[in-house]
Amino acid sequence: MTVSRDLDLPAAISEEVLGLFLEDNDLDALTDILVQSLEEALRILRDEIRGDVLH
Secondary structure (H helix, E strand, O other): OOOOOOOOOOOOOOHHHHHHHHHOOOHHHHHHHHHHHHHHHHHHHHHHHHHHOOO
16 A cells, blocks of 8 residues: 655654754754654554555
8 A cells, every 4th residue: 555645744844943943952842743743643544544444
């Protein structure tokens, strides 16, 4: 199965933004963004798994 989705992550961060988080030592905000991204990825995987099951 090939999954082709454009992720619309409002908090998607570039390397430059990541550098700013690390430079400012704003690890709580960075952690929040990473957790949000992981939750979105898990939601997409769950949707894909549900879509493959036919009864």
